[in-house]
Amino acid sequence: MSLASLAPLVDAAAVGDPQEGVPLALYLAVSGGLFLLGLLGVLTRRNPLLLFLAVELLLNSANLALVGFSRYWNVTDGHVFALVVMVVAAAEVVIGLGLVVAVFRQRLALDVDQMSSMKG
Amino acid sequence: MGERIVFTIAAASALSFGTLVVTLKEPFRATVALIGTLLSVAVLFLLLAAPFVAAIQVIVYAGAIVVLFLFVIAYLGERPIVEIGDRLGRYQAFAWLAVIGLAIQGFVVLATTQLPGVRDDPKQVGDIGSPEAIGRSFIDDYIVAFEATSLALLVAAVGAVMLAKRAVKSEGGR
Missing domain, CATH: 1.20.120.1200 (NADH-ubiquinone/plastoquinone oxidoreductase chain 6, subunit NuoJ)
Structure with a gap:
């Protein structure tokens, strides 16, 4: 197999195709794209609020892949784990935003580079 | 279509x-x-x-x-946000390097995967997404994960309350 094997996929996505549904590979491509965007945000953002937004993108891309594979294998497990991931995301946001508010009340700058007092 | x-x-x-x-x-x-x-x-x-x-x-x-x-x-x-220097700005090239490297890896994996039917029309699925199916899966197979998430939510709620309390004290409040 080579990179050229993606070509039929791209052709199939063109308008006027006899195929009806959407193959798993396209969902995985979207999921990967969202993950890359989130990773870029996490690595380059310095405002903790914007950093959490990028983490939400990462978690959402994982959810999309989970649900996509769940459809592919015709099982419910992926949906279950997607819901668990959402619960973890909610918990993470609650604690993270609590930390942001606590840091802000200490009159510190909202910058993750500044919060370095626990650095070894 | x-x-x-x-x-x-x-x-x-x-x-x-x-x-x-x-x-x-x-x-x-x-x-x-x-x-x-x-x-x-x-x-x-x-x-x-x-x-x-x-x-x-x-x-x-x-x-x-x-x-x-x-x-x-x-x-x-x-409230004004203090402007500070971009201490880590010069490392941003590594962030781009990581993202581009991961993009190439993902593209290669997606292009060369041998998973059967990954590029074909999806097959018909049964009842996998209804609340009933998900509830049964939670109770039958993933009861431990289900209880663990409830514990995680409880810990997060308690932690948020503790953080808020300390923040109020540091401001000279109650």
Whole structure:
């Protein structure tokens, strides 16, 4: 197999195709794209609020892949784990935003580079 | 055909709103862009025969979590943010390096995968996305994970209360 094997996929996505549904590979491509965007945000953002937004993108891309594979294998497990991931995301946001508010009340700058007092 | 059109629109809007999330400078606008991404992904969930997950995505994510973000942004509000130097700015090239490297890896994996039927029309699925099926799966197979998530939520709630209490004390409050 080579990179050229993606070509039929791209052709199939063109308008006027006899195929009806959407193959798993396209969902995985979207999921990967969202993950890359989130990773870029996490690595380059310095405002903790914007950093959490990028983490939400990462978690959402994982959810999309989970649900996509769940459809592919015709099982419910992926949906279950997607819901668990959402619960973890909610918990993470609650604690993270609590930390942001606590840091802000200490009159510190909202910058993750500044919060370095626990650095070894 | 219709499914393909809806998928194309939803995927394009998810990715473009995601780009806005990581490029907009203002937290408020980035959060509103995140709502667009979340709703687009919810549409993709609907296409993937996952109506319950899509509903929870809209209610919990686009509802509760985004509102929490907006509330905190409004609370921090207009207070001036101290401008400091960009100490780690010179390392940003490594971030781009990591992202591009991962993109190439993902592309190669997706292009060369031997998974049967990954590029074909999806097969018909049974009842996998209804609340009943998900509830049965939770109770029958994943009861430990289910209880663990409830514990995680409890710990998060208690932790948030503790953080808020300490913050109030440090301000000379009650």
